[in-house]
Amino acid sequence: MKFSRFLLSPLLMLGLLASSASYAAEPLKTVRIATVAYSNAGKITFNGPTYLMDKDPWLKEQLAQRGVELQWVPAATASVGTFVNEEFANKRIDFAFYGDLPSIILNASGVATQLIAAGGIGNNVYLVVPPDSTATSIDDLKGKRVALHRGRPWELSFAKLLESRNLAFDDFRLFNLNPQAGGAALSAGRIDGLFTLSDAFLLEDKKVGKIIWSSKQAPLDWKMRAELFGAKDFIAQNPEVTQLVVDAYLKALKWASQDEHKAEYIALLSQSGQPQSVLLREVQGEAWKDHFSPLINATLRQHYADGIAYSLQSKLIRKDVNVDNLLDDRFVKQGLKNLNLTEEWK
Structure with a gap:
């Protein structure tokens, strides 16, 4: 890029x-x-x-x-x-x-x-999947469709998560979507995961997504x-x-x-x-x-x-x-x- x-x-x-x-x-x-x-x-x-x-x-x-x-x-x-x-x-x-x-x-x-x-x-960042997904970690999304707003501060957090699991960007079918568009795509079933901000809680409240990971589980320097x-x-x-x-x-x-x-x-x-x-x-x-x-x-x-x-x-x-x-x-x-x-x- x-x-x-x-x-x-x-x-x-x-x-x-x-x-x-x-x-x-x-x-x-x-x-x-x-x-x-x-x-x-x-x-x-x-x-x-x-x-x-x-x-x-x-x-x-x-x-x-x-x-x-x-x-x-x-x-x-x-x-x-x-x-x-x-x-x-x-x-x-x-x-x-x-x-x-x-x-x-x-x-x-x-x-x-x-x-x-x-x-x-x-600020914390979150990995969200559809409510009926069997994925419990980023590893389970390998080869699948994941939305991330590229070039924004939370891209660095995503990169650190991948590195910690010996994964790379090429291991996923990445879609460059902002949080709003990513949330809509998750709700419509067009993606399998979304890496986003605190709007992740809204997706859970609407029962169109569930959080399977957040930076609260990671070192402080992983935050956005x-x-x-x-x-x-x-x-x-x-x-x-x-x-x-x-x-x-x-x-x-x-x-x-x-x-x-x-x-x-x-x-x-x-x-x-x-x-x-x-x-x-x-x-x-x-x-x-x-x-x-x-x-x-x-x-x-x-x-x-x-x-x-x-x-x-x-x-x-x-x-x-x-x-x-x-x-x-x-x-x-x-x-x-x-x-x-x-x-x-x-």
């Missing part, structure tokens, strides 16, 4: 060829942050911690004191990777919350970004990840503003991680259209606070190192990415000190 197939569009390539004018060419006027957004009752609703960052006036006020405007850039879930990569390449955003594989592909293309705060322990990334040039030239963005993110994580706010936070997440019962099952059996850890630690480093290796092996990228250059933990460390949260996450 060509690495341009998924996340490097002609618009991105134009951005790579565009002028490399410095972020510092003129005084900073706007900070632009891309994040997943949903349409809810005709209004745009941001996802997760960014919803809290938007509602809390702190970041907006801090930037305004410095003559800088805060601008949120909504990204649709169906195309967030491609959209964010194009925006970074064309210098239309400064920060973004998004997943691992797209960010690796972007950096391999020559557009330098850095991961400046982690997105918790990650999304983090806070920043344009490397912008970070270098605007460290004070970068610190403000990270501090605002940490403030949101602290609030959300408290047990007394769990019900309210789950209710906020459900505005995306995902039922609260699904959201609660997604985190069941896992420490609530861990889902909001911003720490750039060994587990996260291993996840991205594995992601880079997989991307090279599968030819999603042609150029290596230095994982240590990709990760920058300075701002989280300082932010935890600024907010007296150094003992909050370990």
Whole structure:
């Protein structure tokens, strides 16, 4: 497969060829942050911690004191990777919350970004089969029809599952389907398995699928990840503003991680259209606070190192990415000190 197939569009390539004018060419006027957004009752609703960052006036006020405007850039879930990569390449955003594989592909293309705060322990992924299937593991689906949305962050989780069982992509009849289309195909009996996100619980609730494996049974670095990334040039030239963005993110994580706010936070997440019962099952059996850890630690480093290796092996990228250059933990460390949260996450 060509690495341009998924996340490097002609618009991105134009951005790579565009002028490399410095972020510092003129005084900073706007900070632009891309994040997943949903349409809810005709209004745009941001996802997760960014919803809290938007509602809390702190970041907006801090930037305004410095003559800088805060601008949120909504990204649709169906195309967030491609959209964010194009925006970074064309210098239309400064920060973004998004997943691992797209960010690796972007950096391999020559557009330098850095991961400046982690997105918790990650989200779980699930292997779902029809309710009458006799399959009990990925091994039982060898040679059969399996749907996977290629180029999205959970492809790496799927690859790790296969590797652990000495299987390869070629051992399956793979269909490149997003979770919605994959769910419909499973319901109609057109596929024998679906590798997907927490929508797996909806398929079980509708009695059109059953979960036979989840990443809750696997090491932490198998989970699907999304983090806070920043344009490397912008970070270098605007460290004070970068610190403000990270501090605002940490403030949101602290609030959300408290047990007394769990019900309210789950209710906020459900505005995306995902039922609260699904959201609660997604985190069941896992420490609530861990889902909001911003720490750039060994587990996260291993996840991205594995992601880079997989991307090279599968030819999603042609150029290596230095994982240590990709990760920058300075701002989280300082932010935890600024907010007296150094003992909050370990």
